[in-house]
Amino acid sequence: MALLDIIVAPDPRLKKKAVSVESVDKATAKLMADMLDTMYEAPGVGLAAPQVGVLKRIIVVDPAQEDEKPRPLKMANPEIFWSSEEVKEYEEGCLSLPEEYEPVQRPDRIKVRYLDEKNQPQELEADGILAVVIQHEMDHLDGVLFVDHISSLKRGMILRRLTKIKKLSKAQKPKATLKRRSLASA
Ligand code: NI
Numbered sequence: 001m002a003l004l005d006i007i008v009a010p011d012p013r014l015k016k017k018a019v020s021v022e023s024v025d026k027a028t029a030k031l032m033a034d035m036l037d038t039m040y041e042a043p044g045v046g047l048a049a050p051q052v053g054v055l056k057r058i059i060v061v062d063p064a065q066e067d068e069k070p071r072p073l074k075m076a077n078p079e080i081f082w083s084s085e086e087v088k089e090y091e092e093g094c095l096s097l098p099e100e101y102e103p104v105q106r107p108d109r110i111k112v113r114y115l116d117e118k119n120q121p122q123e124l125e126a127d128g129i130l131a132v133v134i135q136h137e138m139d140h141l142d143g144v145l146f147v148d149h150i151s152s153l154k155r156g157m158i159l160r161r162l163t164k165i166k167k168l169s170k171a172q173k174p175k176a177t178l179k180r181r182s183l184a185s186a
Contacts, residue, residue: 002034003041004052008166009096010159015143018048018055021076024119028058032074032117036060040070044095046133046186048140051096059137061186063130073124075114078138083107090132092146095185100158104149106135136186 007013021028031054039047039060049058062072088108093101109127112134116122126134136146147155 001037004034004038006038006042006047006051006095007053008098009094009145009147009162011096013053013055014050014096014140014145016050016055017143018050018057018141020057021115024076024115024117028056028076029074029117031056032058032060032076036062036072036074039095042095042185044185045129046137047095048137050140050143057141059134059141061130061133061137063128063133074117075112075122075134076116078112078114078134078141080110080112080135080138082111084109088132090129092132092136093185094136094146096140097145097147097158097162098185100147100162102146102150102154102158104132104136104146106132106149110135133186 031049035047035049035052035058038052039062045063046059046061049056057077058075059078060072060074062070064071084107086108087105089103089105091101092104108131109125110131111123111125113121113123139145147158
């Protein structure tokens with residue numbers, strides 16, 4: 001098990017577009033496992049490779065609540081090929097935007113295809129929190145953060161707050177104080 005460092009916004013590395021993986025080889029599968037460990041440790045419900053400094057189209061998610069059995073998903077090259085017209089609003093958070101939560105609207109249901117950790121093509125229909133987390137993580141692959149979906153006024157406030165915290169805590173590393181493992185951090 002290896003824990004990876006999560007990049008906190010604002011950071012130019014979070015604004016870049018990630019590239020597809022050719023195939024899910026051993027190194028990719030190891031990265032997926034490390035990302036999942038890092039996500040559980042944070043704790044969060046999703047993590048995208050660009051958040052740990054790897055510009056590849058890889059995400060891991062687990063929407064299970066603390067009292068539920070884990071149901072992790074590891075996805076390479078995820079692609080949404082259908083989404084519902086019906087949208088829903090959830091309060092989102094992000095491990096790269098610690099302690100910040102804002103409501104975001106997204107399609108309520110999606111169908112996604114991807115390569116799993118064994119390089120097998122898979123299709124999945126998702127709704128509710130799972131659909132939200134997958135869409136949130138896939139945004140990271142295109143350099144999009146959840147704050148890019150809210151008003152520029154709110155986004156500016158959040159990014160200024162995070163910049164200030166980064167400056168203040170150069171000496172003492174910020175520690176995530178997230179207690180709840182809700183949609184919180186992805
Ligand atoms: Ni995120």
